[in-house]
Amino acid sequence: MKLPHKALRLFISATVVVLTSSFLIYELIASHKAMNAYMRYIIEKADSSFLYDKYQNQSIATHLMRTFPTAANPLPEEKRKAVCQAFDSVDGVYGLNLVAHNYPALHGTLQTSLPDCDSIARDALLLPAFDQAVIINREQADYGKGLATSEDKFRYYVDLQNHYIYFFSLINTHQFAMHHWTFLQKGSLGLHQADIDNVFTGRTVLSSIYQDDRTELNVMSFLTPVYLDGKLKGIVMVDINKHNLQNIVFTHDRPRVWRYLDASVTDTDSNKTIIIHQSENNLFPYVNYISDLPGGLHVELSLDILYFIVTSWKLFLFYLLATALLLNMVRLHFRLYHNVTRENISDAMTGLYNRKILTPTLEQRLQRLVSTGTPVTFIAIDLDKLKMINDTLGHHEGDIAITLLANAIEASIRKSDYAIRLGGDEFCVILVDAEPDMDTRLPERIASHLRTVAPEKDIRFSSGSYSMKPNDTLHNAYTASDEQLYLNKHQNRQRS
Numbered sequence: 001m002k003l004p005h006k007a008l009r010l011f012i013s014a015t016v017v018v019l020t021s022s023f024l025i026y027e028l029i030a031s032h033k034a035m036n037a038y039m040r041y042i043i044e045k046a047d048s049s050f051l052y053d054k055y056q057n058q059s060i061a062t063h064l065m066r067t068f069p070t071a072a073n074p075l076p077e078e079k080r081k082a083v084c085q086a087f088d089s090v091d092g093v094y095g096l097n098l099v100a101h102n103y104p105a106l107h108g109t110l111q112t113s114l115p116d117c118d119s120i121a122r123d124a125l126l127l128p129a130f131d132q133a134v135i136i137n138r139e140q141a142d143y144g145k146g147l148a149t150s151e152d153k154f155r156y157y158v159d160l161q162n163h164y165i166y167f168f169s170l171i172n173t174h175q176f177a178m179h180h181w182t183f184l185q186k187g188s189l190g191l192h193q194a195d196i197d198n199v200f201t202g203r204t205v206l207s208s209i210y211q212d213d214r215t216e217l218n219v220m221s222f223l224t225p226v227y228l229d230g231k232l233k234g235i236v237m238v239d240i241n242k243h244n245l246q247n248i249v250f251t252h253d254r255p256r257v258w259r260y261l262d263a264s265v266t267d268t269d270s271n272k273t274i275i276i277h278q279s280e281n282n283l284f285p286y287v288n289y290i291s292d293l294p295g296g297l298h299v300e301l302s303l304d305i306l307y308f309i310v311t312s313w314k315l316f317l318f319y320l321l322a323t324a325l326l327l328n329m330v331r332l333h334f335r336l337y338h339n340v341t342r343e344n345i346s347d348a349m350t351g352l353y354n355r356k357i358l359t360p361t362l363e364q365r366l367q368r369l370v371s372t373g374t375p376v377t378f379i380a381i382d383l384d385k386l387k388m389i390n391d392t393l394g395h396h397e398g399d400i401a402i403t404l405l406a407n408a409i410e411a412s413i414r415k416s417d418y419a420i421r422l423g424g425d426e427f428c429v430i431l432v433d434a435e436p437d438m439d440t441r442l443p444e445r446i447a448s449h450l451r452t453v454a455p456e457k458d459i460r461f462s463s464g465s466y467s468m469k470p471n472d473t474l475h476n477a478y479t480a481s482d483e484q485l486y487l488n489k490h491q492n493r494q495r496s
Contacts, residue, residue, distance in 0.1 A: 012330050020323045027315055031308055032287060038257070039289035039301045042249050047293050049248045050207075050222070053153065053238055057224040060133040061236040064157070064226050067129035068233065075122050083124045084117035090173040095164065096124060098173035107131040108156075109171040111178050112164035120164050127166055130157055130236075134168050153244055157226070159234040176214045207295030209267035209274060212239065218274045220245070220265060220297075245276045249301075260307035266298040279304045347421040349399065350406030355422050362418075363474045366430070374433050376468040378481040379442060381409065382489070383425035384460040401459050404450060412445035428478055439465035462489040 086096050086103035095111040096103040106127055112120055134155055156167040165178050212219045219239045226234045240248075245265065251257040262285075263276035279302075286305035292298055309316065347354045366376050383405050390398040402425060409419045409427060418430040431438055443463045450459050464484030468477045 013327055016326045020319055024319045035287040035303055043291045043299050046248050054222050056137040057222050057236050057238055059137055061224040061226050063129055063133040067126050068228050079125055080121045083121040087117040093173055093177040108168045110164055110166045119162055154239040157234055157236050161233050207297050209272040218272055242274055260304040262302040264300050268296040268298050281306045350403055350421050352406050353420040358474050370468050371470050377431040377439050377465055378477040379429040379463055379465045380481040380485040381427040381461055381463045382485055386425040404454050404459055408446045408449040411449050464488050
């Protein structure tokens with residue numbers, strides 16, 4: 001195949017790959033946009049769930065603020081005794097329902113560092129309002145279906161004035177006790193007194209991620225202040241752990257996304273992070289979506305490229321098959337073109353070029369070579385006594401003789417030379433940039449090849465050569481070499 005044809009084939013093949021790849025890239029971009037929108041939907045769903053939890057926290061805190069002003073009334077002695085009789089101690093921690101549910105008026109566990117029952121008795125009588133508010137909020141209809149808002153999250157109340165903590169759930173104090181009663185000063189819960197004094201001014205909810213003393217894992221909390229007489233009395237808190245967060249961001253409508261999803265939430269103040277979920281594979285982040293939520297929460301979602309490959313295998317299969325099919329069609333087309341072109345200028349019997357190769361294009365090429373000093377030699381070759389072979393041995397033997405001579409000619413020249421069967425027993429060889437004595441050595445090579453290949457056959461030929469000169473045409477050069485051939489043949493006859 002000529003170089004321009006090879007370049008054209010390469011260009012068309014590259015175009016096919018570009019077109020089919022463009023289709024694949026278009027689908028990849030469209031899928032990327034769709035998944036970005038889906039990631040945004042997941043974060044919006046999480047934000048809605050957080051908003052629902054904040055609303056519940058505020059509802060509980062409001063209920064407490066309405067209840068605590070009743071503390072100005074005198075404390076009935078009987079109720080105080082009931083509280084103090086249930087007041088218990090475990091490993092230096094005091095409170096109610098520390099191990100057993102010995103104070104039924106409260107749903108959960110109250111822990112304090114103060115051994116004085118009177119310091120918490122009044123609040124203990126009012127804390128059922130906290131229980132009632134939690135229960136009422138849990139029983140409310142979940143208006144955010146699929147947002148994991150109906151889960152029973154861990155809620156508690158931290159009283160800053162009387163230094164106690166009340167968990168809505170029962171806590172076995174042998175297994176967990178709040179010993180860090182200076183947590184507001186040391187920031188053990190991710191909070192500092194300065195933070196509360198500054199942030200809660202004009203704020204109803206604060207988000208924070210800290211290491212939970214009870215589980216020793218990072219949890220996210222929403223904190224809502226409870227004020228009494230214009231002063232901060234305590235904080236209503238709800239913990240959202242890793243399991244809660246997984247239920248919130250879980251892709252119920254696209255379970256396969258979950259396998260390839262990385263999800264995390266970071267507290268921008270403390271820089272503490274909760275790894276919500278990690279992809280089973282981490283090949284390459286196909287979609288990376290980041291969003292900052294109110295309260296200083298930084299949420300990051302990342303989807304691995306394997307999700308697109310797994311979910312779009314039909315598209316990849318179509319792309320590969322279509323590309324392979326089109327490339328094969330290009331290859332077959334050019335092969336057919338090459339074969340047709342070759343058959344058009346090739347001799348059917350011998351496989352050498354036929355006279356159709358002698359085109360003006362070839363003539364101009366040879367003239368340019370001659371004008372630049374490159375030698376071009378025409379050698380005319382004629383099979384001797386073909387008519388006698390046909391008459392005595394038959395045309396089949398004549399065809400064999402022609403084919404053997406053609407094979408000998410082709411075996412004796414270079415690929416840059418031209419071997420042409422002009423018709424019948426007439427041949428022509430065009431030598432390009434050959435050695436000076438090649439016009440005499442070539443007939444010897446051909447004769448030697450014939451003796452080697454067909455020693456039993458007496459195949460002889462005559463030849464004549466001519467060195468092409470500037471402005472010579474193909475006809476001029478061949479005619480001159482043919483005249484030399486007949487001159488040599490006549491001389492050979494006279495000698496014999």
